[in-house]
Amino acid sequence: MPVEVRLPTVLRSAAGGSSSVTAEGATIGEVLQNLIAAFPAMAGQVLTEDGTLHRFVNVYVNDDDVRYLEQLDTKVAEGDTVSILPAVAGG
Amino acid sequence: MALLRSVLDLIGNTPMVEVSELSPNPQVRIVIKLEGQNPGGSVKDRIALAMVEEAEKDGRLAPGDTLIEPSSGNTGIGLALVARVKGYHLKVVLPSNVSVERRQLLEVWGAEIIESPGSEGSNGAVRMANRIHQEHPEWVYLYQYANRANPTAHYEGTGPEIWRDCPEVTHFVAGLGTSGTLLGVGRFLKERNPDVQVWAVEPPAGEMVDGLRNLDDGYIPPIFTDLRGADLLDRKTMIGPRESIEWTRRLAEAGVFAGISSGAAMAGAARCASSVERGVVVIVAADGGWKYLSTGAWTDDLDVVVERAKRTIYF
Structure with a gap:
């Protein structure tokens, strides 16, 4: 199932400048792996070498951070939007 | 009252x-x-007071000292109020793209503003403050992001x-x-x-x-x-x-x-x-x-x- 993946500015150059791409997958883990397969320059930026979510990356399905859902096992369905955002502070 | x-x-x-x-x-x-x-206008007055009082108690902060802190505004404003009342100097590393009123309030209470690049957001302000503190270890760095008095103020x-x-x-x-x-x-x-x-x-x-x-x-x-x-x-x-x-x-x-x-x-x-x-x-x-x-x-x-x-x- 293809879903829309919105990319942060820092990852756009790895995707030919696109701010949004599509990727296949039934879970967030699958979507991110397919994303990296399509855009190898993102390797190491989104997932770590051992396949976990990069510490400074927040991934949202629609508006929910997947770390507080099922992490990489969080299911995605057609029509969902996945957003990748860098961790930023406030205060 | x-x-x-x-x-x-x-x-x-x-x-x-x-x-x-x-x-x-x-x-x-x-x-x-x-x-x-709150008198400084935000929730951050709580942590500003708590962090300053904690530093006074453990001897890190003495009258006349200078504080440095990265802030997108409210913590800086809270610290500016506390510093003005208690007699400390304050330097706030502030991203350039905050509302003009945040900047004005810092000036009301006499804080010095050090501008960090707006495009780097608060992360950039934190990085700059870390660097400045290394160059000026004599300035007291309360560092709200790592200071236990911050969550403790809300816990208590x-x-x-x-x-x-x-x-x-x-x-x-x-x-x-x-x-x-x-x-x-x-x-x-x-x-x-x-x-x-x-x-x-x-x-x-x-x-x-x-x-x-x-x-x-x-x-x-x-x-x-x-x-x-x-x-x-x-x-x-x-x-x-x-x-x-x-x-x-x-x-x-x-x-x-x-x-x-x-x-x-x-x-x-x-x-x-x-x-x-x-x-x-x-x-x-x-x-x-x-x-x-x-x-x-x-x-x-x-x-x-x-x-x-x-x-x-x-x-």
Whole structure:
């Protein structure tokens, strides 16, 4: 199932400048792996070498951070939007 | 009302008011804690006072000393107030793209502003302050993102106040800036009632902050990691600028004049209310609307204001 993946500015150059791409997958883990397969320059930026979510990356399905859902096992369905955002502070 | 000795005694003990008329679910009440009632105008007065008093107690801070702190505004303003009253000098590393009123308030209380690149957001301000502190170890660096007095101020103040005024709370929703409010209040409320759910609200700030070179420029406050924030939070939800402004306006229609991050928290509360059957959602309104009048948030065309908000740091 293809879903829309919105990319942060820092990852756009790895995707030919696109701010949004599509990727296949039934879970967030699958979507991110397919994303990296399509855009190898993102390797190491989104997932770590051992396949976990990069510490400074927040991934949202629609508006929910997947770390507080099922992490990489969080299911995605057609029509969902996945957003990748860098961790930023406030205060 | 008692007659107080110092303006600093006005910090904390803020009022809570019901805004359930804005709840999308008639079975869910929404209660808002008005941190704009603090004398420096935001929730950050609490941590400013707590961090300064802690540093005074352990001897790190002595009369006449200079403080340096990175802040997108409110912590700086709170520290400027405390520093002015107690006689310290303050230098605030402030991203260039905050509202003009934040800058003006720092000037009111005599803080020196060191500008950091707006495109790097708060992360850039933190990096610059770290660097300056290395060059000037004689300046006292309270470092709100790693200072335990930050969450402790909420564990000992904000949390107990909420429990005292609204023990029927089922959900607590607040913005995730330094994470101090969520860590302190969240832990306190869960100790009293383990069923309380803690929701964080975050703006998609990463979209606006395009000066990050790569994802390793990301930043997680050390207190969030040290105090196992990821285990405490039940959910984290992203609220964009449009929703934030829309809910800031709805709050004003209900008579509550609050800042844009309060609109984001309110949007989170509405989302929370829609997702549960019944309950009482408590949110923190971090500041009042005064510092955002120049953004036209209430009066200008919504599309124009949303575009403006995308370039402004309001958390």
